[in-house]
Amino acid sequence: MESISTSLVTQQLLTVASNHAQLSGLAVGQQLSGTVLTVAQQGTVTLQLNQATFTARTTLPLIAGQSLALVVEKIGPEIRLRILDQQLHPSNLVQAIRQQLPKQGSIIELLTNLHRIARQSGGTRLPGSITQLARHVVDSLTQISGSLSGESVKQAILNSGHFLEQRLLRLLSDSHRGALERDFKAGLVRLRTALADMVNPGGSRPVRSRSAPATTNQQAHGNTNTASPGDAAVVKTLNALSQQVESALARIQLHQLTSLIEVEGSRSAWNLELPVRDGDEVQMVRFRIEKRPSSRGGQGGGVFSTVVSIELPSIGAMQARLTLSGDLISVVLRAERDATVALAQSHLDGLCDRLRNIGLVPESVVCASGIHEADFPGIQQPLLDVQA
Numbered sequence: 001m002e003s004i005s006t007s008l009v010t011q012q013l014l015t016v017a018s019n020h021a022q023l024s025g026l027a028v029g030q031q032l033s034g035t036v037l038t039v040a041q042q043g044t045v046t047l048q049l050n051q052a053t054f055t056a057r058t059t060l061p062l063i064a065g066q067s068l069a070l071v072v073e074k075i076g077p078e079i080r081l082r083i084l085d086q087q088l089h090p091s092n093l094v095q096a097i098r099q100q101l102p103k104q105g106s107i108i109e110l111l112t113n114l115h116r117i118a119r120q121s122g123g124t125r126l127p128g129s130i131t132q133l134a135r136h137v138v139d140s141l142t143q144i145s146g147s148l149s150g151e152s153v154k155q156a157i158l159n160s161g162h163f164l165e166q167r168l169l170r171l172l173s174d175s176h177r178g179a180l181e182r183d184f185k186a187g188l189v190r191l192r193t194a195l196a197d198m199v200n201p202g203g204s205r206p207v208r209s210r211s212a213p214a215t216t217n218q219q220a221h222g223n224t225n226t227a228s229p230g231d232a233a234v235v236k237t238l239n240a241l242s243q244q245v246e247s248a249l250a251r252i253q254l255h256q257l258t259s260l261i262e263v264e265g266s267r268s269a270w271n272l273e274l275p276v277r278d279g280d281e282v283q284m285v286r287f288r289i290e291k292r293p294s295s296r297g298g299q300g301g302g303v304f305s306t307v308v309s310i311e312l313p314s315i316g317a318m319q320a321r322l323t324l325s326g327d328l329i330s331v332v333l334r335a336e337r338d339a340t341v342a343l344a345q346s347h348l349d350g351l352c353d354r355l356r357n358i359g360l361v362p363e364s365v366v367c368a369s370g371i372h373e374a375d376f377p378g379i380q381q382p383l384l385d386v387q388a
Contacts, residue, residue: 010184014047014056014070014081022052026072032081036066056081066100104254105247111275111282113244114138124237132193137187141277144285157287159184160274161252162259184275185252195242199235268292278312285310294325309371315340317371329360333367339368 012358014034016023037046037053039062047056049070061066074080102333117126118135126134142156143343161184169181251273259270272287288307303325311317316337321332331351335341344367352362 013073014045014058014068014083016047016049016054016056016079016081021049023054026075028075030068030072030074031084032072034068034070034081036062036064036068038064050233052057058083095110099372100164104205104251105244107248107251107273107275108282108284110244110248111138111141111187113241113269115148115282115330117241124233127198128239129194130191130198130241131237137184137191138277138282140182140184140187141275141282142284144276144278156276157272160272161188164189164257164274164380165256185249188249188252192242192245192249195245199238281313283310283312283361318344319371324360327359327361328363329355330364331355331362331366333365335369336371336373338369341367 017305032049034047034049034225035049037185039045045056045062047054047068055118069083069084071080071084095332114134115138117131118138120131140159142159159182159368164180164183164185167180167183189248213273255271255273269288269290272289274285276285286307286309290307291302292305294302303323305323306317307321309317309319316335318336318340319334320330321334333344335344348367352365355365356363
């Protein structure tokens with residue numbers, strides 16, 4: 001959670017136009033104090049600085065009345081002000097989320113639609129460039145059929161989109177091309193950009209009346225553009241898809257922003273939704289990671305609990321809670337089907353052995369019947385079959 005906080009908060013800037021007489025005497029490195037007066041959409045805020053009022057741009061979630069400590073980072077056509085050690089109070093962050101994010105939507109519903117578009121199975125035929133991006137997003141999801149290693153699960157979480165900004169910062173100094181090729185949020189951002197260019201190229205010109213050229217790969221598979229972006233049905237479908245993408249991105253951003261909420265002395269929690277593929281089906285694995293103070297008198301850095309929930313046709317709904325305190329671990333498995341409970345219980349001894357092999361001490365490892373939906377408050381997403 002700290003890595004997300006760093007990427008979302010400490011790298012943020014306020015940008016102010018430099019054609020104000022009140023700002024003519026500023027110097028790089030100078031520290032200032034400002035107050036947020038109003039917050040509008042698209043990252044625009046009204047800022048009081050040096051007894052004057054200015055309009056500034058930022059990607060940081062701010063709220064009216066918030067005080068800011070700033071330092072002048074660059075002076076030019078625009079003045080860049082870096083926010084120093086900005087701390088977000090939980091109530092401020094919740095209000096900022098309400099003000100800034102568009103309406104959340106179901107990621108699984110978007111993936112269902114992208115799967116249909118990628119397979120060209122019914123509906124309005126879209127331009128090949130959009131179909132190719134839709135296929136890339138779906139195909140980049142982690143395949144959970146067969147066995148999964150700890151490293152593959154770790155990579156799947158890294159590619160979930162929740163760490164995109166942090167990875168982009170690292171790429172500024174690295175030369176790893178294609179490192180974000182399978183990142184879920186990056187794929188959605190690419191799709192959003194393509195949809196915006198297709199529906200409203202240039203931001204003001206009318207919709208183009210020609211199809212986007214097909215790539216060699218598309219031509220090889222017979223996937224050429226069969227409809228013009230100027231067609232009313234295509235434009236309507238593209239607009240609806242664009243809204244789905246925006247809503248899904250808002251849901252990812254919600255989880256990223258709420259990971260910043262950490263109240264001293266109490267439990268903090270982070271929810272993550274990880275779309276995966278199970279053969280020709282798309283499933284959603286849900287994670288809830290919690291941290292609370294240790295009750296063992298200063299041992300370790302607290303108690304960490306991770307709840308993982310998934311539903312598969314072969315075993316039904318299943319849930320695992322892992323609680324770690326130092327090197328002590330407890331595991332509670334839950335399943336909705338009696339047969340799955342029995343299957344899990346037959347492997348508990350093996351699970352204990354594997355935990356000991358990696359240096360952990362199993363305190364309790366059990367499996368019980370029934371799923372606890374309360375472990376995921378506010379997240380009620382059905383798992384859908386998107387087989388073509």
